[in-house]
Amino acid sequence: MAKAITDPNTLVRDEIAKLPNFRVGVRYEEFKKNNPELDLIRLGSNENPYGPSPRVLDAITSNLDKIHLYPDNTCSDLAREFASLLNVKVSQLVFDCGAESIMLSLMNVCLRPGDKVLCLSPTFPVLNIWAAAAGATVIGIPHEDDLSFSAERFCLSIDQSIRMIYLCMPNNPTGSYFSKSELSLIIESVDPNTLFVLDEAYVEFSGNKLDYPDAIALLTEAGKPFISLRTMSKAYALAGMRVGYGICYHEDFAALLKRSNTVFNVGVLTLKAAVAALSDKVHLDNYLEAIYSERRRLEDEIARMGLRAFESGGNFICLSLPSFEKALKIEQDMQQTGIFIKGQRGRSIASSDFEGVLRITIGKPAENNQMLKILKTLV
Numbered sequence: 001m002a003k004a005i006t007d008p009n010t011l012v013r014d015e016i017a018k019l020p021n022f023r024v025g026v027r028y029e030e031f032k033k034n035n036p037e038l039d040l041i042r043l044g045s046n047e048n049p050y051g052p053s054p055r056v057l058d059a060i061t062s063n064l065d066k067i068h069l070y071p072d073n074t075c076s077d078l079a080r081e082f083a084s085l086l087n088v089k090v091s092q093l094v095f096d097c098g099a100e101s102i103m104l105s106l107m108n109v110c111l112r113p114g115d116k117v118l119c120l121s122p123t124f125p126v127l128n129i130w131a132a133a134a135g136a137t138v139i140g141i142p143h144e145d146d147l148s149f150s151a152e153r154f155c156l157s158i159d160q161s162i163r164m165i166y167l168c169m170p171n172n173p174t175g176s177y178f179s180k181s182e183l184s185l186i187i188e189s190v191d192p193n194t195l196f197v198l199d200e201a202y203v204e205f206s207g208n209k210l211d212y213p214d215a216i217a218l219l220t221e222a223g224k225p226f227i228s229l230r231t232m233s234k235a236y237a238l239a240g241m242r243v244g245y246g247i248c249y250h251e252d253f254a255a256l257l258k259r260s261n262t263v264f265n266v267g268v269l270t271l272k273a274a275v276a277a278l279s280d281k282v283h284l285d286n287y288l289e290a291i292y293s294e295r296r297r298l299e300d301e302i303a304r305m306g307l308r309a310f311e312s313g314g315n316f317i318c319l320s321l322p323s324f325e326k327a328l329k330i331e332q333d334m335q336q337t338g339i340f341i342k343g344q345r346g347r348s349i350a351s352s353d354f355e356g357v358l359r360i361t362i363g364k365p366a367e368n369n370q371m372l373k374i375l376k377t378l379v
């Protein structure tokens with residue numbers, strides 16, 4: 001007789017057993033193996049299609065003889081570089097294998113069962129999963145009919161019961177952000193016991209947006225607790241190396257996050273690659289310029305097709321569609337041609353009915369042209 005198997009659901013907390021089976025990541029390699037005749041165009045993960053600075057590759061190859069040794073767990077070289085770039089203290093910084101790891105730590109460390117997290121809707125979807133895993137409830141504030149987000153409407157939901165405000169700026173998937181006056185309104189409304197989690201994974205791409213606020217300066221001036229999450233996956237093209245960082249309002253908060261985390265979390269080669277990437281400002285600026293001009297061009301082309309897009313400060317554009325099904329259908333049809341983009345649920349229309357959004361990473365000009373050509377046939 002077969003032995004009875006212990007139900008894994010009984011071994012984990014109830015909140016974990018109840019988590020929905022969420023679609024995470026894209027299996028590009030498997031797709032290519034099954035469709036060898038197609039040229040893949042990856043516009044589904046907001047990656048940098050140009051790759052990192054050549055200095056990164058030099059740094060990796062010249063440090064291969066060190067991979068049997070544990071890394072510097074204080075990330076001291078990288079921390080020094082970022083502290084000087086950002087004008088903060090080294091002790092305010094935390095590092096991990098991606099901004100998402102810092103986000104997960106924050107949810108585990110800061111949220112108690114029954115807590116509330118306030119955010120935009122739609123926003124970076126893993127927030128919902130990790131908040132639910134911590135037993136917290138997420139309250140999403142939807143966008144307006146003109147595809148903007150209203151700071152006034154956001155403030156209406158702020159009260160002392162909100163444990164955490166998660167504000168993704170520029171927001172994934174819409175690319176939206178609040179201006180200085182809008183953000184100030186939100187900051188003023190927040191209780192000093194509410195943690196402000198600013199997810200600025202795409203902050204570099206708002207460099208040409210004159211109204212993008214210095215959120216850290218505003219929060220610091222207001223004396224409100226915050227952490228700004230940043231990543232080297234996007235602008236610095238190190239998604240595969242896994243390194244993200246957080247800028248904390250106070251060094252004691254950074255110390256608590258470090259104390260509750262694993263000891264060695266950023267690898268030897270990753271640290272060398274990150275310092276090298278940071279040293280090549282020309283490489284970064286060239287990519288940012290390419291994004292600014294292609295973003296403008298794509299926005300114009302999309303408008304010419306009669307489609308509605310959010311105003312984006314990210315390395316992606318985001319279309320608004322009448323239904324989630326429509327967004328998913330375009331994603332799937334596009335994938336048949338080898339082009340990956342991302343359909344998501346947008347604003348809710350009824351309890352189980354949603355508008356759709358379609359997030360499209362800004363690729364190289366030839367990739368964007370191919371995507372536009374196919375999109376025209378699908379909408």
Ligand SMILES: Cc1ncc(COP(=O)(O)O)c(C=O)c1O
Nearest residue numbers: 098099100124172201231233244
């Ligand atoms: C808004 C947002 N935050 C965080 C992350 C995670 O970045 P990382 O690659 O550093 O884990 C992403 C990745 O796509 C993102 O879109």
